[in-house]
Amino acid sequence: MSLLASSLGKKYVMALSGLVLSIFVLGHMVGNLQVFGDPYLINAYGYKLQHLPYGLLWVVRLFLLACVVAHIWAAITLKIQNKKARPQDYEAKATVQASLASRTMIMSGLIILAFLIFHLLHYTVRAVPGHQYNHAIIANDGTEYPAEVPLVLHGKTKVDAYGDPLIVHNVHDMMIAGFSYPLISLFYIIGVYLLCMHLSHGVSSMFQSLGLRNEKWRYRLDKIAMVYGWVTFLGYASIPLGIWFGIVNASV
């Protein structure tokens, strides 16, 4: 299709996939912040997501995966063209106004990709050796948490349709055990820092790529993107930090 062959078409792909992913990033953060509340909250949330009707979970997952693939395809194709467009660089290099975030999009992006793969293996597939959380959840100091727990709110146990106690995956303690390893926490904080730096340029840039920005809104959107970047960074980073400083405690 000629639209995808054009430079602008690829930018639309980048912007639209980036938009979907940015909204996901915000939603995912809000969901995860529930770890600061009663363990019931995040465990029930996890259970709900796992039991969405009509296989919606997989619909959403595959859609997000398609966005990631499209985004990276466009990013790399465009980057190769950009490199080719200036075979010989200046001896004296200067930057007048381009931000650090804008100049490091491909690097922050590729590191985010590595982080994303680790993150999925860690908490979604649960296949990182030593951090599997499927039978028992073991923290850095050897404490063991059950992988499955009943859903309890205000001392009352939730029951399923047959009146049996509802047993759910212990997401709350899995996060506590996962972030009890300083290196893992550090990697997460660096990962989300780069993600949010990526978005501090990306969230404004996508409006320009789609033609939805003007002289007045450019400055506003630049500020909104910066605020978005910092809010998401602080939101995500607060989870490993909260666990590390004992603000979030194990449920059992």
Added chain:
Amino acid sequence: MKLTLRIWRQDGQNGSGRLVDYKMDDVSPDSSFLEMLDLLNEDLIESGDEPIAFDHDCREGICGMCSLTINGIPHGPERMTTACQLHMRHFSDGETITVEPWRAKPFPVLQDLVVDRSPMDAIQQAGGFISVRTGSAPDGNAIPISKEIADYAMDAAACIGCGACVAACKNASAMLFTAAKSSQLNSLPQGKAEKDRRVLSMVASMDEAGFGNCTNYGECQAVCPKGISLDFIAQMNREYAVASVKQIFGRA
């Protein structure tokens, strides 16, 4: 003023180039950058050397011929100023100044600081015109145009086609130039009829020449001697999206 100039010398399109140092002892701070180069060339000719080739014509900042990258910045350090309008008082005594040609794959160096900018002509020829029956001149005010639109189109028309935007862009993208030229006509009633075709063919010509892609650094606007705004790029992004969709349905 005493100056050391490091100037790109290259003998012909296929010659290998390098920076050559020249010392100047008595440069008036009131001379323009090009006058300073004229003095250097006189010295070179006197001593039997080949003078430095550089493009220039009006020396009034209106023709867009001058094209020097000075210390890594196209047209030098002063904002909204062409190299021909730049004066030596903006440099300090004893400074080393690096002068290079525009760097972009579609702009091959012809000699020293002179590059071939004809791909920009090709973009202009692809759609930077309106199709009308020629004959006697139409009445000046036959088509009413609001002051707002007229001013807006005039801002786009201020582009002198020097190519500094390409030279400054870290991706060697010609978006600002192409956007100014297409938006100027697309905003006016005379240009509306060919709006879709114009933006599609100008972008196609831009891509074909091998320019890079826009990543919204904003370096182009920052160096543009005529202050062409990124708004025009947003407008082109928007119009190209609409035209592409119409094209898919055979209505462009």
